[in-house]
Amino acid sequence: MKTKNKLFSKAWRQENQFRIMVTSLALLLIMPFFLFQAMKNGNSFLTWFDLGMIAFGMLLIILAA
Amino acid sequence: MHLTIWNWLLAVLPVVVVLVLMVTFKWGGSKAGAAGWFASIAVAILFFGAGLKLVAYAQIKSLLLSLDVMYIIWMALLLFHVADEAGAVNVIGQSLPRLTSDRVMQGLLLGWIFASFLQGMGGFGVPVAIVAPLLVGLGFSPVQSVIMAALGHGWAVNFGSLATSFQSLLAVTGLPGEMLAPAAAVVLGIASFGCGMLVAYVGAGWKGLWHSLPAVLLLGTSMSIVQYFLVTNGMWTLGATGAGLVGLIVGVLITRLPFYHGNAMESNAKETKTNGRPSLLISISAYLFLIVLTFITKLVPAVGDFLGQVQIVLKFPEITTALGWVTPPEVGRKLNVFGHPGAVLLYTSLIAYFVYARAGYYKPGAPARILKKMGRSAVKSSLGILAMVGMALMMSHSGMTYILAQGLSESFGQTLYPVVAPFIGALGAFITGSNNNSNVLFGVLQMNTAQLLGLSTTLILAAQTAGGSLGSIMAPAKVIVGCSTVGLNDREGEVIGRMLIYGVLLLLLVSAVTTVLVLSGSTL
Numbered sequence: 117m118k119t120k121n122k123l124f125s126k127a128w129r130q131e132n133q134f135r136i137m138v139t140s141l142a143l144l145l146i147m148p149f150f151l152f153q154a155m156k157n158g159n160s161f162l163t164w165f166d167l168g169m170i171a172f173g174m175l176l177i178i179l180a181a
Numbered sequence: 182m183h184l185t186i187w188n189w190l191l192a193v194l195p196v197v198v199v200l201v202l203m204v205t206f207k208w209g210g211s212k213a214g215a216a217g218w219f220a221s222i223a224v225a226i227l228f229f230g231a232g233l234k235l236v237a238y239a240q241i242k243s244l245l246l247s248l249d250v251m252y253i254i255w256m257a258l259l260l261f262h263v264a265d266e267a268g269a270v271n272v273i274g275q276s277l278p279r280l281t282s283d284r285v286m287q288g289l290l291l292g293w294i295f296a297s298f299l300q301g302m303g304g305f306g307v308p309v310a311i312v313a314p315l316l317v318g319l320g321f322s323p324v325q326s327v328i329m330a331a332l333g334h335g336w337a338v339n340f341g342s343l344a345t346s347f348q349s350l351l352a353v354t355g356l357p358g359e360m361l362a363p364a365a366a367v368v369l370g371i372a373s374f375g376c377g378m379l380v381a382y383v384g385a386g387w388k389g390l391w392h393s394l395p396a397v398l399l400l401g402t403s404m405s406i407v408q409y410f411l412v413t414n415g416m417w418t419l420g421a422t423g424a425g426l427v428g429l430i431v432g433v434l435i436t437r438l439p440f441y442h443g444n445a446m447e448s449n450a451k452e453t454k455t456n457g458r459p460s461l462l463i464s465i466s467a468y469l470f471l472i473v474l475t476f477i478t479k480l481v482p483a484v485g486d487f488l489g490q491v492q493i494v495l496k497f498p499e500i501t502t503a504l505g506w507v508t509p510p511e512v513g514r515k516l517n518v519f520g521h522p523g524a525v526l527l528y529t530s531l532i533a534y535f536v537y538a539r540a541g542y543y544k545p546g547a548p549a550r551i552l553k554k555m556g557r558s559a560v561k562s563s564l565g566i567l568a569m570v571g572m573a574l575m576m577s578h579s580g581m582t583y584i585l586a587q588g589l590s591e592s593f594g595q596t597l598y599p600v601v602a603p604f605i606g607a608l609g610a611f612i613t614g615s616n617n618n619s620n621v622l623f624g625v626l627q628m629n630t631a632q633l634l635g636l637s638t639t640l641i642l643a644a645q646t647a648g649g650s651l652g653s654i655m656a657p658a659k660v661i662v663g664c665s666t667v668g669l670n671d672r673e674g675e676v677i678g679r680m681l682i683y684g685v686l687l688l689l690l691v692s693a694v695t696t697v698l699v700l701s702g703s704t705l
Contacts, residue, residue: 134557134560137560137561137564138560140564141560141563141564141567144244144564144567145244145248145567148240148241148243148244149241149244151237151240151241152241152495155234155237155238155241160233163233163237164233166237167233167236167237167240170240171219174215174218174219174568174571175215177211177212177214177215177564177568178212178215178216
């Protein structure tokens with residue numbers, strides 16, 4: 117994302133809004149399936165990691181919209 | 182879990198966060214929903230005893246529920262843009278008024294019937310955006326046009342957009358569509374008469390209303406019956422589309438009656454393409470294909486079985502909070518990949534694209550434009566759904582929704598709650614701008630309250646979604662979009678003010694119908 121605007125500034129977020137939303141959507145659609153596998157296997161680290169990625173996806177919605 | 186004022190206030194906090202952010206800070210639905218999601222997780226963990234397992238499984242379940250809705254949204258938008266890019270939507274809209282010079286019938290055909298049809302197969306603000314300018318072109322004032330288009334499609338929102346809002350209600354409550362559809366269809370069918378009468382009144386005053394009554398009764402009856410038939414036979418995705426299509430056919434026939442014909446020169450509805458303009462029959466063919474394909478997949482068992490071979494199914498264990506709230510083990514929402522209503526929409530879109538392309542209706546570069554427009558609209562609404570459904574599932578799995586329901590049931594009681602239920606749905610839609618979001622926010626709450634009060638769950642949920650359907654048309658976000666299409670950028674307040682009066686009348690009608698049905702012990 118080459119841009120003159122400072123990373124994560126309001127202008128940068130507006131310029132890259134659609135890309136941020138698509139990234140968020142990808143995370144929120146894909147990570148729950150990995151999370152389900154992690155829960156099934158009882159892997160705590162991956163469970164936390166996957167939940168963290170879902171939370172990051174939600175945060176991106178707030179940043180982008 | 183015992184109800185206290187403290188845990189009730191904590192339970193309502195995520196909803197308050199969403200509403201305050203949307204109303205006071207003018208955040209969009211997806212952004213406010215994401216904030217509400219964080220709030221619900223924080224409250225659930227800190228005050229309602231939710232652990233890692235609950236948070237994780239609630240998120241996974243919410244994805245399955247969201248996918249069920251998003252599949253339809255994406256494909257409904259695809260179909261709409263396939264038709265719109267071909268000019269089909271405009272052709273349908275412009276052909277209708279030429280059938281009659283009777284002003285009241287023109288207003289009804291466009292503002293009520295066509296708007297409902299557009300809501301059925303598109304939604305997402307499309308009815309007002311397309312119909313309001315058409316009404317202005319016929320000589321209605323911009324204020325009249327926005328109000329007529331908004332009121333006209335209000336009853337069709339729940340089963341519109343290929344029943345996205347209804348699908349969300351099913352998703353969050355976990356109840357089958359066969360159980361909820363009849364009551365919703367009856368309540369909304371009665372509301373349709375109110376919508377038609379108000380469109381006639383706004384367009385032509387009391388005289389226009391009296392003149393329109395026979396037509397409103399005929400059209401309302403035919404659309405209500407068709408919607409009821411479709412949704413009670415498992416075809417709720419076609420509820421508003423099918424009803425709107427039949428409404429168009431009956432409306433065209435009514436314009437043949439001397440009482441409603443006026444002196445218009447008739448256009449030949451069977452004309453083939455002339456001078457490069459699309460024909461009405463080919464333009465409407467996409468929706469005819471949709472109806473045929475839906476009938477085939479629903480009513481031919483061999484086809485349904487064949488398409489149902491690939492399903493996404495996940496099983497979930499029992500989940501308990503530290504405070505003792507239990508969510509029993511269950512199978513998550515099954516996703517039928519090739520037999521889902523979204524899949525039927527995809528097949529229809531492909532066939533329609535082929536037909537329109539063969540007829541030469543597309544300009545170069547149409548596929549890219551269609552996909553781009555679909556993506557732009559669908560991504561944002563998908564994020565909103567993921568956030569809101571995630572929040573709703575957190576609240577229900579941690580017992581927060583149950584606490585809210587307990588508080589409401591003890592405040593209103595069995596007699597008063599049916600009166601209030603549609604207004605709760607309308608409030609949710611008014612504030613969030615969406616019947617879908619209102620159903621996600623309040624569906625489980627209304628269900629739990631009904632159960633606690635010993636009221637019919639189906640009727641209370643019908644009231645919720647009917648209220649949400651009618652409330653969504655008054656939402657400031659929707660009114661602003663409508664006003665912008667007819668150049669009313671600085672008069673939204675005037676439109677909202679009038680919309681509120683008409684909207685409350687419709688909600689009182691729904692409230693009365695719900696109360697009568699509940700008190701009569703109806704088994705709908």
